[in-house]
Each structure stands twice: as C-alpha cells, then as structure tokens.
Amino acid sequence: MTTHSILSPKAYALTDQLIAIRRQLHQHPEVSHEEIQTTASIRGWLGQANIRILDVPLATGVIAEVGGQRGGPIIALRADIDALPIHEETEFEFSSQIAGTMHACGHDYHTASLLGAAFLLKEQEEELQGTVRFIFQPAEEKAEGAELVIQSGALEGVQAIFGLHNKPDLPVGTIGIRSGPLMAGADGFVIEVEGTGTHAAVPQSGNDPIVAASHIITALQSIVSRNVNSLQSAVVSVTRFHSGTAWNIIPDKAVLDGTIRTFEETVREKVLARFEEIVQGVSSAFGTQAELRWLQGPPPVHNDALLEPLVREAAQLAGLTVVLPDPTSAGEDFAFYQKQIPGFFVFMGTSGSHEWHHPSFDLNEDALAPSASYFAALAELALNSFSDNISD
Numbered sequence: 001m002t003t004h005s006i007l008s009p010k011a012y013a014l015t016d017q018l019i020a021i022r023r024q025l026h027q028h029p030e031v032s033h034e035e036i037q038t039t040a041s042i043r044g045w046l047g048q049a050n051i052r053i054l055d056v057p058l059a060t061g062v063i064a065e066v067g068g069q070r071g072g073p074i075i076a077l078r079a080d081i082d083a084l085p086i087h088e089e090t091e092f093e094f095s096s097q098i099a100g101t102m103h104a105c106g107h108d109y110h111t112a113s114l115l116g117a118a119f120l121l122k123e124q125e126e127e128l129q130g131t132v133r134f135i136f137q138p139a140e141e142k143a144e145g146a147e148l149v150i151q152s153g154a155l156e157g158v159q160a161i162f163g164l165h166n167k168p169d170l171p172v173g174t175i176g177i178r179s180g181p182l183m184a185g186a187d188g189f190v191i192e193v194e195g196t197g198t199h200a201a202v203p204q205s206g207n208d209p210i211v212a213a214s215h216i217i218t219a220l221q222s223i224v225s226r227n228v229n230s231l232q233s234a235v236v237s238v239t240r241f242h243s244g245t246a247w248n249i250i251p252d253k254a255v256l257d258g259t260i261r262t263f264e265e266t267v268r269e270k271v272l273a274r275f276e277e278i279v280q281g282v283s284s285a286f287g288t289q290a291e292l293r294w295l296q297g298p299p300p301v302h303n304d305a306l307l308e309p310l311v312r313e314a315a316q317l318a319g320l321t322v323v324l325p326d327p328t329s330a331g332e333d334f335a336f337y338q339k340q341i342p343g344f345f346v347f348m349g350t351s352g353s354h355e356w357h358h359p360s361f362d363l364n365e366d367a368l369a370p371s372a373s374y375f376a377a378l379a380e381l382a383l384n385s386f387s388d389n390i391s392d
Helices: 009-013 015-027 036-048 107-122 145-151 209-220 222-227 265-285 305-317 334-338 365-391
Strands: 062-067 074-080 131-137 158-167 174-176 180-183 185-194 234-243 253-262 289-295 301-303 321-323 343-349
Touching: 009 107, 009 365, 015 036, 015 107, 015 365, 036 062, 036 107, 062 107, 074 107, 074 334, 074 365, 107 131, 107 158, 107 365, 131 145, 131 365, 145 334, 158 305, 158 334, 158 365, 180 343, 185 209, 185 265, 209 222, 209 234, 209 253, 209 265, 222 234, 222 265, 234 265, 253 265, 265 289, 301 305, 301 334, 301 343, 305 321, 305 343, 305 365, 334 343, 343 365
Parallel strands: 074 131, 074 158, 158 343, 174 321
Antiparallel strands: 062 131, 174 343, 180 301, 185 253, 185 289, 234 253
8 A cells, every 4th residue: 555645735734723732732731640631632632533532441641543444453653641840931822821830841742743643644544554543641751651551451452652752952854763772761769878876076976877878979970980881871860968957966867869871771780780789888888777769760762673664764754854863861651662562762853942841941833743744654654564564
C-alpha cells in the first residue's frame, strides 16, 4: 500500500484547531494524577471525531484507537498530558489560570499533536493496514504514568510504540533522531547519616554526622571519574545537605539528597552498586550509621535501531529536516514502554526561548501541524511494515 504524504492541505487545515486545543490545555494545567479535566477534554475531542475510546482501568489519561477493520498489527503513539507545579511567568492571553501550575514542559503541545494525528488517521481509517492505539498518558513528571498504562493492559498486542518530546533549542521544521541512548535513567537518593550529638566544644564526646556526610559527598565524586569508562557517561549530584539546629551543637543526624543520571543499564547498575558501597563504607569508617533510600526513576530511553528507518521516512514525508541530537541527561518514563516492546522516541524542534521547566517556557505553535503529520505518517508506515512482515 502506498503511504500518503500527510503533509497536505488537510494537515495544515488542522492548524487553528490544534492551536486552540493546545491553548485550552495550557490555560487549565493539571499536575500528575490530577488530570481530571484534561482527561475529560481529550475524551470530548476524540468523541467529536468519532474516534473510539477504550475502557481501561486508568483514573486519568485516555487510550483510543483508529483502524483495525482489516485486522493486522497494532502500533501505539504516546503523548503525556500532565503539567508541573510551577507558577507561570508569561504574559500570553492563554497563560495558566491555575496559580502555581503550568505546562512548563510542553505536554499540552504533545497532546494537541497526538490529537491531530488521530484526526488525520481517522479520515483514512478504512485504508489502514492495522490499528493505531493512541496513549494519552498521565503522570509523566512523576515517572509513574507509563507503568500505570502498562498495568492497565493498554500495551496488549502492541508491536511497537513511538513518542516525541518538544526540543526548544531545535528550530521548527527539524526533528532529532538518534538510535540507542537518547535520555538518561534518572534515579534519586536520600541518605540519612546517624551520629551522636554533643556540644560543639567537645566533639570527642560525640560522633559527628556532618563530618561523615561531608566525606561521603567527596567520595561519591570518585564514582564517575574512577568507576565509569571514559567513553561512557554518568552524573552523580548531591543537591541538598541538611543538618543541625544551632551553631554550638553537633547534631545527631545529617541528610543528603541528590540524583544519579546514566545512559546505559550496565553503567546504571555499576554506579548504583558502587554508590551504596561508598555510603556504607565511609559512614562505617567514621563510626556513624547510614540509611540509603532510593527514589527510583525511569531507566534510560534507548531507541531501537531497527525502527530508525521508519522514523526517518516519516520525517521525510512530514517535510522535516533530520538532525542528530545530543543525548540529554533529563529523564523520561517512555523508557518503561521500551522495556516491554520496541520503541523509538524523537525530539521535535519547537524554537523555544527557554528550556523545559522554566516559568517562562513557551514554544512556536507552527510546530503543531508538522508534529501531527509526522505521527500520522509514522503510524501508516509502521502498520505497512509490520503487515508486510506478517504476510512474509
């Protein structure tokens, strides 16, 4: 079957509608697990287009489908829908109406783009060589939504999954495509170092957790420089150190927080293991006790190289210029899907003036139609490819 060039008057005819959708979502942001109105709005837009919505056990988020009349494979397209607890500092007419909450990571744009793809694919539903499943996922910012979607059964029968994220530093009309590691595994940690408090003038009468914690911080910096191959990468950052209540008291406890970022699972396992050894070893050497608590985040986003030709062809059909993006140490729970089935995640250029999670974050809405076109073209290509493999 010949794949349509989705970059057509139909795609650009959706521009005003997609901008309106994106702005409505932007005005009414909801944080992770609280996307009640967002879910209702998505269901409403899908219902108006007569796109079937699946009955899955999700408190927030929507799973929908187009196609399937001819049987065939199932592929999934995913967008995240949650916002951040950030107070918006823009002056747009469509700025957030919810104090302290903002779409500062562009998930409103992701959602509008996926809706646009759903509208385009619905118009040619009878010709699709299989089923396209649309995943409007909640709670990405807490790295919990993808696992909820998986537990709901929404990946059942799906042969591959695709997603995108806006990239402010890439211009509109470009798409970042890279096989292998693209985004980092993101783990957090809390270390509680227990000592024995005493008067600051007689430190020998106690066991100072501040000194022990300070040496732990210093020793942790050796992990990347001495335990990680120089051709690989990792980040170990202690971002909070809290201890004590007065200038003349050595406290009982010191608390450290921070994050670890890695791009490969083998590196991640090595870094986490070495981290724990250092924490316990250094603490013991200073006569204190350390409790390490992991705040497990998503694993690395690792794109399947076998899917790259489809992704590149879809970009060409959507009129996008392909660039090779640098991997980013930000995390993305799309990685959980890639643990289950083949998947590919790309960066879509949006010509933004600020990075993700900035209170003045914005993007160029001219990227909406190309993103919808890309998603739709990719869905067609993937269905055709998997259908050919089945028939072979």
